[in-house]
Amino acid sequence: MTMTLRVEDLAVRAPNGRILVTCGRFSAAPGETIGLRGPSGAGKSTFLYALAGLQPGMTGHVDWNGTDLTPLGDGDRARFRRENIGLIFQDFLLFEELSAFGNATLATAFNKAAKRRSIRDTAKSFLAKLGVPADRRTVDSFSGGERQRTGIARALAHDPAIILADEPTASLDRKTADALIEDLVTLARAEAKTLIAVSHDPHLLERMDRVIEIADGRLETEASPA
């Protein structure tokens, strides 16, 4: 399944009412890769999390294939993420006491029984593609690159149409980061996933179809790859 994103008049407010991010109009085509760039504190991650329906205090529209996340309750937003979104984090956010496979198949713990097998099969396949050790070793012994690859496998295990990545290479050395960028972009394109990545990393941004600038909480015009 592919997903088209349409954002209109989005505003994300802090609990005190202060506006954190605004976006007049933004869209993403199925299978498109988009970079979000901007200075620290500009609201890139807030915008990314708003696209995932994680932000409270949202007004406007975040519409994925006709499903507007803004008016949905927590339960419906969670269900949407569970079915359609894969998240990748800067510092991996893995369960250190679990193996790569255990981390990659986290979603089996809360998904319906019917989907558990497919998650396990997909996770196994992505771990193999990404060259992550799939033995019983816990991930606390993994290198940064192996951890982030585990994070990618986790994000893709439930076969989401959308991948949202928050600074996926920030905790990695250059060589590892480059290899990971290659893996991530290749996989996203091969699987026709919509990839939106927040990053300061020019190597990652130059591999994106387009790059959007965010400054002072406002989504600016489309920028050229770095």
Add this chain to the structure above:
Amino acid sequence: MPPQVQDSLWLLLLLAPAALTGLCVLWGFRPQALVGALLWRFRWTNLTFVLLIAISVGIGVGLIAQERGLRKGTARAADKFDLIVSAPGSEITMMFAAVYLQPSDVPLLGGEAFDEIAGHDSVDLAAPIAFGDSYGESPVVGTTAQFVAHLAGDLTEGRMFATTTEAIAGSSVDLALGASFEPAHGVGDAAEAEAHAGQDLTIVGRMPPTGSPWDRAILVPVESVWEVHGLMNGHGPERRDTIGPPFDPDYFPGTPAILVRAEALWANYALRSEFTRDDMMAFFPGAVLAQLHGLMGDVRQMMSVMAVLTQVLVTAGVLTGLIVLARLFARRLALLRALGAPGRFVFAVVWAYAAVLITLGALAGLAIGWVAVRVISKAVTARTDILVSATLDWPEFHLIAAFVSFTVLLALLPAFMAMSRHIITDLRA
């Protein structure tokens, strides 16, 4: 319905709230791996929580089981003492002196009183119990061969005493057959070791264990006790060298207590009425003990309430700790929600985590209680010679089941609090 079945059903009923809560909370989820990961990550903290719960549960069940064991032990020790007749005074003091061999100065009953009791138609056995001397830690008690047989049955070794210089050792007396000893006048630190110098007694037999303080006693013919005190020996000149009943009232120096056994159970009540008057009193040690246990019943209830309260307080403390601990793994819980886990799943993870700690703590508490009961029973038995064989029983299992059910319900609170946290704030923490 057999008691065992009733107790089992009661146990299941008490566990039902916990099981139902677990079923409702965990339905459709498989949080085992995540709970296991969290348990392992904070293993030392978790171990502390489990130990705290275990100790409070252990103390609770241990106290209750011990109290029951002590009650049964004291009742068993008094089992052979159907009716005690003594000079008027405190029934409790006399019971402790005659049944549990606790030293006490009590007035004596004279020969006429003994003769009247022993000669009563309904009396099957009337045995003087003359205490006051000792050897080491062992009280030396003067009585009759009939009482020895009544108390302990057949001897495990040797034979019954046949002269006033012979004695029967209780099962835990550290004197071998044939060993001689010199009794001291009095008991404990106040005993006068030289008071009966030259009055050697020889062990000729040993009683089997009775599970009572009589196991450390040395039993001698009552005539022997009288003679070493320079008194008449209960028999006229023509029977001076014999031992045992009948005794001549004119030559009977007195006895602190008389054990009476009636020919029929009902007759004991008539005898008690008949011998309760101005110059003597008769009482059932079992009834006095029941009164004492009744008085202690309030204490027992208080102990039970305190035990439960302690457990609940400790668990409340642990759950408060869990709320704090949940903040430590709030980021991981936020991750789960970011990945699309329903709030109910996060609720289930935290609840299951707490429930595992509570269940492990309760099981460990059961083990601690079991060990504590054994150790304390041994110590009490060694100290009092009353065989206390306390074991954990249904009331303790019921207590633990109620505790588990109540506390896993309390665990819904930290689970709810964890579920209500702000995902983005925790993700960025």
